[in-house]
Amino acid sequence: MAPHDTNTPKEVRRHAVPLIGMALAVLFAVGLVFWWLGDALGGNGDVPNAPDSPAAESPPASVPAE
DSSP states (O other): OOOOOOHHHHHHHHHHHHHHHHHHHHHHHHHHHHHHHHHHTTTTOOOOOOSSOOOGGGGOOOOOOO
């Protein structure tokens, strides 16, 4: 059984827009995953639930007067 006659240039034109759309969707999803991982791993230097400074937790030390 012989394959039917295909018009490859016409098929390329017909599929170009959906393929470009799918490629853009994949690129957006990959970028979103990288952003999410960077945010979840603390890529901006912030540590969640960390105190502002160690000195804020303890009372100040008293200095004897001379």
